[in-house]
Amino acid sequence: MYRVFCSRWVLPGLSLTAGIGIGATLTAAGDRRNNNRKASLLDRVPVIPIPSVDAASEISPYQPGQVSVNRSTAAMKYGFPSLSNIKSRESYVTSYDPRNRTAAWVIEQLNAETVTGSSDRKYCEFKEDESVHVYHRSSNADYKGSGFDRGHLAAAANHKWSQKAMDETFYLSNVSPQNPNLNQNAWNNLEKYCRSLTKHYQNVFVCTGPLYLPRQEADGKMYVKYQVLGKNHVAVPTHFFKVVILEKPRGDVELRSYVMPNMPVDEKIPLERFLVPIESIERASGLLFVPNIMKRTSSLKAITAG
Template identity: 70%
Template structure:
């Protein structure tokens, strides 16, 4: 039987970044915003997990077969690394998405970040970021892959980073990464798909525009937002829980709880052009429509 859990869905939009694609309110406090946010509560399905063979659980944490258990969000420019699988977008010089699988085995090991350096690949360079005011923000986080020095080093390829506001990268985004790791204490596996978004904003003429900065001679795109989609396999094998987050690429008050950035997964699919639910359906017996209230 399919079970459900409910979560609030609110995006935090900074100054000048309007609630565009999904028309979600900003997190600014006050009774009016709280009431509007309440209308965005959504029912997220807990899906039955297919039978998992022992071999799937004993492969290396970064094994691509296990990583892609729930399918590919898109099929362009796929690249497999030691610790993740990614789809690279040559237009933006960043990844469209990165998928990794977290469990206690992937989070423990002898690897050390001090031996890692950012490595140039594809069409961006360290010079593109130098003096830009943006961090080289990991999509697949280094701390997620302590099981192997090479696995951690592979997270330092520039194709696995995107320009990220330093305050966001070091504060709220880091908190979200820590949350993903903490969930491995409650779930069998935590599949994490991370990527950039380029959302429209309403400008003075009342029209919506997609505008973003580019960095360096290679014109590396600066995302307006970032997303994380979590597929959480329950330890007892009874189901899969879905959580999806969108954060703006700007400073966020640390007092704002991460739950305020939960959104319906369709919001991310619509904004990114990626597909998650159809892939999960292939691994489940049924999927009921997600409803909002």
Template identity: 60%
Template sequence: MRALRAGLTLALGAEGWLGRREDAQAAPGLLGRLPVLPVAAAADLPAVPGGPAGRGPRELAKDRLPRPAQLESRPAHPRALWVVEQLRPERLRGDGDRRACDFREDDSVRAYHRATNADYRGSGFDRGHLAAAANHRWSQKAMDDTFFLSNVAPQVPHLNQNAWNNLEKYSRSLTRSYQNVYVCTGPLFLPRTEADGKSYVKYQVIGKNHVAVPTHFFKVLILEAAGGQIELHSYVMPNAPVDEAIPLERFLVPVESIERASGLLFVPNILARAGSLKAITAGSK
């Protein structure tokens, strides 16, 4: 499993990210078995503009993010189950040029567990970023590394290029209003009730590597104000064409529904340190 080579502020779980170098010998179990996930090793990160003193990756991870024990190991999965980014205004500007980037295989993943560009060719799906390329303009290398196919999931083109893109833009805009913006993104595979009254989880797979096509995508925005107040905005969108005219707030859901579907826990980890939390759902603003 590669430590994602750019300075992306990505995490696979709380101690999972910051501990790849520092604690690798102490945590060979779950962390060593985790599926393909873009993970940044703190020692590999170049200097990041605007990084606040005293609030490094360890503090972010232990206070705000899901923990490794909450992530089920799925050793043969050719894409991330979830990624976490920290967005800051300084990181949204720079010389990173999307036109210089190419989607490529993640050679830290065993070949028979690895997604390839051929899997997507002719599938009708976009290679949808989980960690958005535009979130990492501060470094060409950072942007390049968002194009590993381990940071990608099959996404309906209309969704990827319209409503989901609008949600990504909105996430970036929040850096103007909050001291810290953390974004957790991932695929979901949700059940659907069929004519027989029973619920089933069904999804398409593409390519010879059987890359799973999510039924939905989630994005949880963890927003920290200058005074320390924490807000959660949690969204779920179907992996289907979505009318751009529908306001983003219509896709707000209780964070508990994402916790239940993804196996991650956000609220307990935040409350353990922050003491209070405001969860924003549709109609609650």
């Protein structure tokens, strides 16, 4: 039932690894009468105008030994997927979506140093983000009794290097309603996998966010439908994405992109089944990743050549 179609494109300075999988999981229940038609994530996403993002050219790459560099600055290396409501924390950067009361995306830079340390989540508490207007923020009361976990976008365990950094992952602006089975199993496995990549790559840049994908209803039309929680109407995503940019010591860059549905997922399913083409995430989210990465790698190659 589960099939993977993997492909690999080699571009100048960039390797893209992608696939289309979990067909049955990503296909809506209301679409069962079309079982004879092979559906993929690409069939399910709308074409959304993509903003022009030029931020990558304005970010200077981090140089080893540089003094007093904030880790959130380092996370900006490949620019921003979008430019709305940018907030910088101790070790991650986020774009907040005030309408949905959650982040549109969160970027963090992981390496062997950030994922180790003495910080402990038992000292952390979920808290409202007072930098967000009270009309547009979520609260703990919204999640109480909802049946959904407060799912981290920038994972707490990614920032063991600093208790302050870990504390800041508990802002509710870094949280989305997540199915408990997904949050504690398959999604947790993906987060662990991203941390394990720091053993093999110099830097691991992770961008995570929610998706609200359409599905076909009984009348044959496509609708974007999602639940909201509490008095603040916190949007419950239909899916979550994670875009992973992997840097090798020589400057080569590899890109992997994943999508998981916000529902119970068998944690025994290999993570490779959740690989999707990066273009499908860009179209569905309205974000942009590849041009930023290409601009950065091209600039670095030009500097090296000079």
